[in-house]
Amino acid sequence: MNADAVMPASIAWLIIGGFSLLWVWLGWWLGRKNDSLEDYMLAGRKVGMGFAVATAMATWVTSNTTMTAPQLAYQLGIWGMAGYSLGAVGLLLFAPLARRIREMMPQGYTSGDFIRLRYGNMAWRVFLLISLFYSLGWLISLGMAGGLLINALSGIPYFYGMTVIVAICTLYTVFGGLRAVIGTDFVQTLLILVGIVLLGILVIHEVGFEVIHSRLQEERPELLNLLLPASIMFLFNNLFFGVGEIFHSNVWWSRAFAFAPGVGFRAYLLAGFFWLPIPIVAGFIALAAPALGINVPSPDMVAPLVAGKMFGLMGAILVFVVVFAALASSLDSVLAATSDLIVKDIYKGHFRRAATDAELRKAAVWIILGLGLFTWALSLPRLATLGSLLHFTGAFVASTIWPITIGLLYRKGSGLLATLAMVLGTASGLYAYFAIGFYVAALVSAAVSMIVMLFAFTGRRAFDWALLRENGDIKNGEIK
Secondary structure, eight states, X not given: OOTTOOSOHHHHHXXXXXXXXXXXXXXXXXXXTOOSHHHHHHGGGOXXXXXXXXXXXXXXXXXXXXXXXXXXXXXXXXXXXXXXHTHHHHHHHHXXXXXXXXXXXXXXXXXXXXXHHHHOHHHHHHHHHHHHHHHHHHHHHHHHHHHHHHHHHHOOOHHHHHHHHHHHHHHHHHHHHHHHHHHHHHHHHHHHHHHHHHHHHHHXXXXXXXXXXXXXXXXXXXXXXXXXXXXXXXXHHHHHHHHHHHHHOHXXXXXXXXXXXXXXXXXXXXXXXXXXXXXXXXXXXXXXXXXXXXXXXXXGGHHHHHHHHHHHHHHHHHXXXXXXHHHHHHHHHHHHHHHHHIIIIIIIIIIOTTOOXXXXXXXXXXXXXXXXXXXXXXXXXXXXXXXXXXXXXXXXXXXXXXXXXXXXXXXXXXXXXXXXXXXXHHHHHHHHHXXXXXXXXXXXXXXXXXHHHGGGGGOOOOOOTHHHHHOOOEETTEEO
8 A cells, every 4th residue: 555645545446437437338339330340440430530639649648648757857857858748749740641641551451551561571570579569568558557546646556456447448448449449539638638737737836936946956956957968868769769659550550541531631730739738747747846845756656646745635636537548548549559450460461361350350359358468467567667668669669760751752662671670770779778778769779770771762673552552462471
């Protein structure tokens, strides 16, 4: 139990129970419209603007935004929260790519479809390894965040809190597929926006800029240093990390395929602008910790501890609702998108090439359940803080930025180059992670990958865009 908890466990369980019933009911209700595999995996490819903006924004407002942004502000200062806000650049840059993806692959299902058709089987398999590793890392960080939040605010043991949130998100995603994910995201977006704005206003009103600034100068002056080398490196590292996360992840590609024609560009653009200030507001909360004299046992618990200390029970409830909504909006999205990747690219692509849509629909249900169980099992040990776990995956995802960008926009570039870019970029990023620090892993990975992919422009081979439109059915292990 957490002795510093400010919310009675009974109230916490009441909130958890109420939201759990709401999410599961919405998942079941929305899932009734799923008549085909396309409905279940891509919501019928007819998602409109309002739901499109909400799901893009809610999915990107993760536990990593509401809890890791404050952690990084507490560790790296002003550049920590400002650097995290650069995650919006990934959404903004993906906006034109989403439109191109929808136009060039109208029948596509996953990001793996593009890599397979554009670069061939070898690059496809390397990409799948990177994508699955990243997805599992994201799922684990979300499961951990759920347990940490509930324990910090209510004293409910980490095990119970983590178990409940993973189980609930898995359940309603199984019931409704992507329709359930997008529908619940709409409600969760409203909760997140209202809650974050209220928290920022309350911190400024209760403590004030001058008090926060003076206490930081006395106790943690390095947090105000705009020339702190580690913080500056993090600023650029997080930019490439965020771009790599979005460009490669099937979470965002599946939405590009699911949005109605003409919606993707505007939806991602608006979501990026709306998301931009959220990490700054969330991070600012952490800077009040010294002024409040809070003992922070772990940096990734600073946000709920500050809110609980300042506002008591109501503050704890507000943070609880915001982070619970943020967790659910991301966990369900990653479960659905990772399931799609496993179903289409691994189960069908490598083991059951003749599988029917009905068989794939059944497989999707079992795979979502399996992912939920796997996430729960790997979240039990709490092997790292949220920030370190998240940025470890940056070495992997940043290596995919240039193969995907060049592959979508230019005809040049071979499968061998794309494979080398991803392998060498990942390897160099991992070396930098351990030899220098987490704040340079994605930066180094993206730089090495870019250097390799520049050789694409010296080649003579020109890719035929028509192959993407045909969507290349997988038969007998060959790309058709």
